[in-house]
Amino acid sequence: MSLQESLDLLKENGYKMTDRRQEILNYFHKEDGYRTAKELYEYMASIYEGISYDTVYRNLHLYHELGILESTDLNSEKHFRMNCSDHHHHHFICKECGNTKKINVCPMDDVVAHLLNNYQIDDHKFEVYGRCPDCQ
Amino acid sequence: MSLQESLDLLKENGYKMTDRRQEILNYFHKEDGYRTAKELYEYMASIYEGISYDTVYRNLHLYHELGILESTDLNSEKHFRMNCSDHHHHHFICKECGNTKKINVCPMDDVVAHLLNNYQIDDHKFEVYGRCPDCQ
DNA sequence: ACACATAATCGTAATGATTCCTATTTACAA
DNA sequence: TTGTAAATAGGAATCATTACGATTATGTGT
Numbered sequence: 062m063s064l065q066e067s068l069d070l071l072k073e074n075g076y077k078m079t080d081r082r083q084e085i086l087n088y089f090h091k092e093d094g095y096r097t098a099k100e101l102y103e104y105m106a107s108i109y110e111g112i113s114y115d116t117v118y119r120n121l122h123l124y125h126e127l128g129i130l131e132s133t134d135l136n137s138e139k140h141f142r143m144n145c146s147d148h149h150h151h152h153f154i155c156k157e158c159g160n161t162k163k164i165n166v167c168p169m170d171d172v173v174a175h176l177l178n179n180y181q182i183d184d185h186k187f188e189v190y191g192r193c194p195d196c197q
Numbered sequence: 198m199s200l201q202e203s204l205d206l207l208k209e210n211g212y213k214m215t216d217r218r219q220e221i222l223n224y225f226h227k228e229d230g231y232r233t234a235k236e237l238y239e240y241m242a243s244i245y246e247g248i249s250y251d252t253v254y255r256n257l258h259l260y261h262e263l264g265i266l267e268s269t270d271l272n273s274e275k276h277f278r279m280n281c282s283d284h285h286h287h288h289f290i291c292k293e294c295g296n297t298k299k300i301n302v303c304p305m306d307d308v309v310a311h312l313l314n315n316y317q318i319d320d321h322k323f324e325v326y327g328r329c330p331d332c333q
Numbered sequence: 334a335c336a337c338a339t340a341a342t343c344g345t346a347a348t349g350a351t352t353c354c355t356a357t358t359t360a361c362a363a
Numbered sequence: 364t365t366g367t368a369a370a371t372a373g374g375a376a377t378c379a380t381t382a383c384g385a386t387t388a389t390g391t392g393t
Contacts, residue, residue, distance in 0.1 A: 077340060077389050098379075113343045118380065120341095134270035137350085138379070153313055164312055168304035168323055176300055177289055181328040187304055192317040213360050213369060234350075249372045254351065256370095273379085274350070335393080342387070353376070360369080 062144050064090050067129045074127060084108060085120050086129075094160035095133060095140035133188065135159075151187040157196035164189065198280050200226050203265045210263060220244060221256050222265075230296035231269060231276035269324065271295075287323040293332035300325065 067086050071078060088104050089096070102117045121141055124130040131144040133154075140159060152161040169185050203222050207214060224240050225232070238253045257277055260266040267280040269290070276295060288297040305321050 075340095079341065079389075081342075111343070113345090114380080115344085115382080116342055134273055137270055137273060137275055139273055153316055153318075156319065162313065162316065164309060166304055166309055166312070168302055169325070173300060173302055173325065176302070177298065177325065177327075179330040180289055180298070180325075181333055182289075182325055183292065183327040185323070185325045187321075187323045189305070189309065189313065189316075189318055189321040191313075191319040194315040197317055211369095215360075215370065217371080247372065249374090250351075251353080251373085252371055337392090338390100340387105340389075343385085345383090347382070348380080349378105350380100351376105351378080354374090356372090358369105358371070361367095363364100363366090 062129055062146060067124075067127075070127050070129060076123065081105065081109060081112065081116055082120055085117075085124070089124075089130060089141070089143045092142070094158065095135065095142045095154060096159060097138055097140055101141075133186070151189075153189040153191065153193075155193035155196055156190055157192050160193055160195075162193070198265055198282060203260075206263050206265060212259065217241065217245060217248065217252055218256055221253075221260070225260075225266060225277070225279045228278070230294065231271065231278045231290060232295060233274055233276055237277075269322070287325075289325040289327065289329075291329040291332055292326055293328050296329055296331075298329070 064086055068078065071082070076082075084105060085101065088101060098114070098117055098121060101121070102112070102114060105112045105117060121130065121132075121139075125132055125141070128144055128146065130141045131146075132139050132141045134140070135154070135156075142161065145163070149167060151164045151167060153164055154161050164187070166187075168187055174182070200222055204214065207218065212218075220241060221237065224237060234250070234253055234257060237257070238248070238250060241248045241253060257266065257268075261268055261277070264280055264282065266277045268275050268277045270276070271290065271292075278297065281299075285303060287300045287303060289300055290297050300323070302323075304323055310318070
């Protein structure tokens with residue numbers, strides 16, 4: 062998702078544009094992978110002295126609801142990244158740096174749908190974990 | 198994993214058998230799906246008045262290390278279930294009750310391995326979420 | 334440009350899950 | 364049966380996250 066799209070989404074949905082919100086978008090736009098609330102907080106705190114965790118979490122949730130960010134649970138901690146919603150795919154996630162690589166394979170084909178006949182399917186997750194070339 | 202195998206594993210590794218440990222094994226043996234530390238704690242507390250969370254977590258971790266239990270993060274909370282290590286497979290997980298159904302499909306074939314050439318692959322997760330027939 | 338209503342933020346307290354610590358108890362090997 | 368190391372209870376501490384009242388800032392209407 063591009064920066065401009067994100068800004069438009071905010072405006073369309075009647076949310077105000079603040080410098081903190083802008084900066085959060087900048088952060089995830091620069092970063093390539095999954096980042097924690099704490100990592101974002103520390104980045105923000107280096108720019109806006111005295112920023113509140115409330116602001117960080119409130120906006121993470123907002124962006125997640127708007128589909129600007131996507132999230133996943135790693136080691137019992139929520140991680141967020143810019144939503145790459147151009148087409149359906151999954152990720153390799155580096156356990157070291159959190160950076161990701163697209164995997165253009167999805168196991169949710171008719172095979173799986175058939176195996177789960179009377180089951181209501183809401184969502185699925187396919188993630189591969191390890192170390193990226195840079196972190197080995 | 199059977200109850201007997203679990204007991205043997207404990208003994209082989211030099212751990213003592215206590216009534217609490219036995220009861221935790223009973224619990225997961227009876228249960229079909231993923232359960233939280235809190236659910237286990239409440240079950241244990243109904244039998245052993247005054248049981249400590251420390252005991253619950255210590256043994257959950259121990260069983261996880263020994264491969265008796267497997268775990269996954271759901272809604273930012275760790276969930277555990279008896280390890281079904283007979284053959285590699287994945288799970289449908291009911292968001293309501295935590296019960297599971299095997300999925301005998303795995304996307305980690307050579308295709309994915311090829312896509313991740315210089316990447317060190319340690320682990321992967323494929324989970325489908327929704328509601329089981331009983332919970333709809 | 335100005336004022337106003339409301340949304341956003343701050344600072345901090347509260348919560349929930351999990352971990353840590355010390356004194357006491359227990360399993361089990363000798 | 365006894366000794367010793369492991370296991371447990373009880374409670375404090377920690378970490379991530381949420382909640383909340385008071386203050387500040389944005390965007391709309393003038």
